[in-house]
Amino acid sequence: MKLILALLLLLSSLNSWAEESASVTEPVRRNWSFLTASSIPVHGGGRIKPLDSYAREVILYITGSKSFGGREPIETLFSWIAFPDAWKQMPIIQISREDVKRQLGIDEKRNRFSPRELLQNYSLLQYAELLGKGSQATLSGGASMSREQELKRAIERIGLFHSVISGDAWALVPAAAPAPWKSITAQDPRAIELRKIFTELVNSFRNGDTMSFEKTSQILNDKIISLIQGWDEATARVVRAELVYNQSHPFRIAWILYLLGALAGVVGSSLAQGKGTPSVHWYKIMNASLLAGLCSHIFGIVLRCYVAGRPPVTNMYESINWVFLGVIVLAIILYSIQKQKIVLIVAGALSCFGLIVGDAAPVMMDPSIQPLVPVLRSNYWLTIHVLTITLGYSALTLTLGIADVALYQFYKNSKASLQLIEGLNQLTYRAMQFGVVLLAAGTILGGVWADYSWGRFWGWDPKEVWALIALLCYLAILHGRFAGWVGQFGYTAWTVVAFLSVLMAWYGVNFVLGAGLHSYGFSAGGKGWVLGFVLLQVGYVTAVALKRRKSQART
Numbered sequence: 001m002k003l004i005l006a007l008l009l010l011l012s013s014l015n016s017w018a019e020e021s022a023s024v025t026e027p028v029r030r031n032w033s034f035l036t037a038s039s040i041p042v043h044g045g046g047r048i049k050p051l052d053s054y055a056r057e058v059i060l061y062i063t064g065s066k067s068f069g070g071r072e073p074i075e076t077l078f079s080w081i082a083f084p085d086a087w088k089q090m091p092i093i094q095i096s097r098e099d100v101k102r103q104l105g106i107d108e109k110r111n112r113f114s115p116r117e118l119l120q121n122y123s124l125l126q127y128a129e130l131l132g133k134g135s136q137a138t139l140s141g142g143a144s145m146s147r148e149q150e151l152k153r154a155i156e157r158i159g160l161f162h163s164v165i166s167g168d169a170w171a172l173v174p175a176a177a178p179a180p181w182k183s184i185t186a187q188d189p190r191a192i193e194l195r196k197i198f199t200e201l202v203n204s205f206r207n208g209d210t211m212s213f214e215k216t217s218q219i220l221n222d223k224i225i226s227l228i229q230g231w232d233e234a235t236a237r238v239v240r241a242e243l244v245y246n247q248s249h250p251f252r253i254a255w256i257l258y259l260l261g262a263l264a265g266v267v268g269s270s271l272a273q274g275k276g277t278p279s280v281h282w283y284k285i286m287n288a289s290l291l292a293g294l295c296s297h298i299f300g301i302v303l304r305c306y307v308a309g310r311p312p313v314t315n316m317y318e319s320i321n322w323v324f325l326g327v328i329v330l331a332i333i334l335y336s337i338q339k340q341k342i343v344l345i346v347a348g349a350l351s352c353f354g355l356i357v358g359d360a361a362p363v364m365m366d367p368s369i370q371p372l373v374p375v376l377r378s379n380y381w382l383t384i385h386v387l388t389i390t391l392g393y394s395a396l397t398l399t400l401g402i403a404d405v406a407l408y409q410f411y412k413n414s415k416a417s418l419q420l421i422e423g424l425n426q427l428t429y430r431a432m433q434f435g436v437v438l439l440a441a442g443t444i445l446g447g448v449w450a451d452y453s454w455g456r457f458w459g460w461d462p463k464e465v466w467a468l469i470a471l472l473c474y475l476a477i478l479h480g481r482f483a484g485w486v487g488q489f490g491y492t493a494w495t496v497v498a499f500l501s502v503l504m505a506w507y508g509v510n511f512v513l514g515a516g517l518h519s520y521g522f523s524a525g526g527k528g529w530v531l532g533f534v535l536l537q538v539g540y541v542t543a544v545a546l547k548r549r550k551s552q553a554r555t
Contacts (some may be wrong), residue, residue: 032210034074036311037201038218039243041224043181046371048228048235050243057368058164062157063112066362071362077164082206084165088116093157097150109547115158128155172198174228190227197223200443242307242369250300251321255355257293260330261286262348265341283341290328290348297325297351306409308369314385316510317358317365322387323506324354326394327401334398334430343427346401354397364526381449389442389467395435396474396502401496402428410489411544413551425488428495430483436474443467466505473498487546493541500534 038052045057055073060066068076068425080087091112095101101108104123118124163169173182173191182188184195197220204213225231268282301312301321312318331347334340358365385470406424408416446464447457458464477494480486486494507530 007488032075032213034072036214036221037078038074039239039245040217040221041171041174041228041239041535043174046178046180047369048239049369050239050246052246053242053368056246058169060362060366060368062094062161063092064096064362068092068366069120078202078205080161080164081167081170082202087161087165089103089114093118093154093161095149095154100150100154101146103147103151108329115161115315118154118158119328124151127151128477145293155271167198168193170198172224176229176396194220194223201243210409238307241303245300245303245307248300250296250303251355252359254293254297254300255291255352255359257296258348258352258355261289261293262345262352264289265345265348269345271342286341286348287346290344293351294325294328297321297328297355301325304369311383311387313369313382313390315366316507317367319386319390319506320354320358320365323394324351326391327351327354327398330391330395330398330431330434334427337430338423338427340427342405342424343398343402343431346405347398350397350401361526381445381452382547385442385445385449388438388445391440392435392437392439393506395431395438396470396499398431399428399435399495400499400537401432403492404537406492407496407540407544410492411547413548421488421492425491428492429478432474432478432495436471436478437473440472443471463505466509470498470501470505473501489545493545496537496541500537503530503534 034052038050038055040051041048041053042054043049044054052074055077056066059068059073059076067073071079091110091114093113093115094111095104095106095113096111098108101110104121106113106117106121115435160169168183168185170184171181172184172194173186173188175181182191184191184198197216201213201216201220204210204216225236228235264282264285268279268286271279271282304312304318308314313322327347328351331343334343358367402424406421406428409421409424443464446467450459450461450464451457477486477491477498480492507526511526511530
């Protein structure tokens with residue numbers, strides 16, 4: 001239905017858009033405070049949210065950027081509806097796949113295109129018409145499933161943009177739950193009343209009248225709240241909390257602090273290896289930075305849980321934030337046992353890297369808060385299964401980081417390095433014990449949940465299979481270490497290689513295979529970066545092994 005609606009919007013607006021002047025310039029950028037407008041309640045995705053969240057979701061979906069053009073998303077959204085003629089000619093619609101761009105005959109070097117040029121693309125309009133008729137036919141030459149999805153998204157993005165500038169996408173008219181709210185363009189007495197206020201708000205933005213814009217935003221906010229059935233202080237607190245979450249960027253602050261902590265730890269370790277006493281001061285900076293980062297990290301997760309009303313592990317964005325929180329917490333536990341600062345340095349570096357990935361890839365890892373699919377609507381099972389198995393990923397990610405450091409010491413092959421390796425391998429062993437126990441418990445609990453939801457404990461679903469494969473890989477390493485089948489280097493090298501099974505269970509099943517009953521977690525993107533990471537790790541192990549063999553051959 002969305003595609004049919006998008007098709008109708010495209011075809012109905014084609015003639016009028018073709019007559020526009022090509023001399024329209026980009027709207028003037030404004031540095032306003034949108035705090036009041038950001039808090040206006042709007043309905044989307046089955047829940048009430050602040051307009052700020054809705055704007056972020058719309059801008060991200062259409063442009064592929066969290067902050068398009070350096071503007072706040074809500075500013076961009078108002079600019080679209082206030083200056084539609086200008087934005088129709090600007091490159092804002094994201095099309096990233098080169099094969100899709102080649103199929104449409106558009107510039108493969110660009111990733112964004114203007115609504116006007118896409119509406120004049122005959123191939124895209126032909127494809128939209130086929131979809132609108134319910135046809136399964138594709139553009140000439142056929143198309144893969146991922147290409148089909150990209151073409152559909154391109155059409156939906158244009159349709160959503162048109163809905164924004166026409167007013168249809170502004171669902172500001174409350175309706176009794178669970179019905180969705182109505183658009184301000186609806187022919188309804190309440191919609192007409194709100195439309196008058198909204199029109200004044202848009203005119204204030206267009207005219208650059210900041211005082212009128214602020215005042216009208218408050219009037220619109222109060223009017224919408226007065227029309228919401230069941231609005232209470234608890235609902236208001238959730239909306240305010242979501243606004244705080246959006247504006248505070250807790251995970252970004254966390255990774256910056258983790259980076260500072262890791263760098264301070266590296267400097268402290270370098271001084272400690274010499275004769276400098278200032279290493280103590282650098283370690284204090286490390287501890288303070290990591291602790292502050294941990295507090296910001298926990299604040300972000302708690303706030304997100306409060307807004308969503310569920311555990312923070314229902315998509316890749318949430319799970320990556322949770323996993324790297326686990327990395328830091330487990331590192332602190334290991335440090336309290338082993339008293340080796342290297343585990344804190346490694347954890348800070350890993351968590352910094354993980355949160356940067358989550359922050360820098362919003363298209364692949366959607367940061368928006370979405371309603372749960374029916375199979376996940378059990379906070380009990382979601383908490384005990386998913387949190388447990390992802391904490392297992394945390395521990396095993398920590399083993400990767402420590403093992404990479406140990407490999408570097410093997411590469412150096414100095415007397416000091418050989419002394420460090422035993423301690424590093426002991427840290428890896430302790431972290432792996434945590435990981436195996438948590439991964440095994442999570443896998444078993446997943447089977448119990450599967451029996452509860454799907455009527456069977458085990459069904460050889462790809463997600464189940466790869467979770468078992470990852471568990472068996474680490475059990476084999478632990479057994480090999482215990483039985484003496486592998487030495488220090490073999491244990492370190494296989495620890496690095498084994499993490500690839502975790503990567504497959506965590507990322508590969510959802511983003512590469514895209515098959516099985518866990519379809520609610522499927523997504524796309526990042527294959528090139530992940531493949532590069534895999535090749536880098538395998539190459540690293542191989543290079544150290546070859547150098548070690550040459551050194552042994554000479555002796």
